Amino acid sequence: MMDMIREDIGLIDMTTVGLEIGHLQGKITFAPKRALVLCGAELVEEICLKMNLQVKRFKSSGDKLEADELILEAYGDAEHLHYVWKVCQNILEYSCGIATKTHEMLTLARAENPHVELLTTRKIFPRTKELALKAIYAGGGAHHRLGLYDSVLIFKQHRVFFENDAAFEAQFLKMKRKFLEKKIIVEVENCEEALYFANLGADILQCEKMTPEQLQNCIYEVRKSSPAVLFSATGGVGEKNIAEYAKAGADFIVTSSPYHAKPAEIRVVIERV
Structure with a gap:
């Protein structure tokens, strides 16, 4: 200070x-x-x-x-x-x-889905995280990740280090047993990936840059067999389209947009x- x-x-x-x-x-x-x-x-x-x-x-x-x-x-x-x-x-x-x-973005989203949440990323100007996080909570939002240490989030950049799907799947299940208290989040880019990871045991599917229509269809297909899986919409979500993603059925929106207010x-x- x-x-x-x-x-x-x-x-x-x-x-x-x-x-x-x-x-x-x-x-x-x-x-x-x-x-x-x-x-x-x-x-x-x-x-x-x-x-x-x-x-x-x-x-x-x-x-x-x-x-x-x-x-x-x-x-x-x-x-x-x-x-x-x-x-x-x-x-x-x-x-x-x-x-x-x-607050404004959350108001727009909840007009379509009263239960949706707005969470912000760690994609923020360095050394401003504490102030920004206080502001997000003051506006009614919450954090997605504070850092690498507080959540398990699998990207394709992690999966490239496995020789094949079988090796990845074995380690995925081992990790899920190890971190029993944590929800396992996986970023997916299409419905095919979403179905694969839902069946594997992912708790949350982070849908990256899907359109609202693609997201809605993905949620419908996955929940036929995995009704407990949660969905987040991320990638290019701002005040102009947040209502569409909320209406599509996202449980929460992950965005860095408020940081650029x-x-x-x-x-x-x-x-x-």
Whole structure:
């Protein structure tokens, strides 16, 4: 957290020092310019407190705000108000942007399928995972994978290391017995692959870049013999087509689209008190 401040401050705030205003008392306030889903308010509060500011936080992550609703205000000397200004604005704008887009996409999907979930991938700009994940949850979504360590997901890039199907199948069953507490997920590209892995014992089929029509047909065919298998839709799913995939019968949508949300607009006002 303090690294964010140090990165921006460096060794000196030349403007505040040059104007000799650092000792004067002031107030900073944060509020959205447009309606949004809030995320990041708690982190902003923590940063302000670390900078020896007095803080009043009025809203929490996950709250739905209208334009100009006050998120937080902080009091203290001008030096520290300027330290937190842009860092905190950036945190709120990027986090709220992701949270809001997550909420909007989930709303579109659940209009067609009330039980569908939106999960996000680990395909994210490095070192931003913690902030982004908080924003996804604030918007009503959840995570697909945090990393390689928390789930079993088989890609064709894994299967190329087996000499033949028999060798792969034997190891698949051995792994399924070993990781009894984990669901086994397999990425598939067509209905033929989906039927093969469902019969082999996969718990979840991750349908990569199928059209909604292909997905619907795949679900219908597989569940004739494997009714308990879950289906996720992934690959190119965004706000323009998420409703179609939800309507097709996906149990959940896997996407990185919310990470690319346009940042929200947060109005920051600093005034002398």
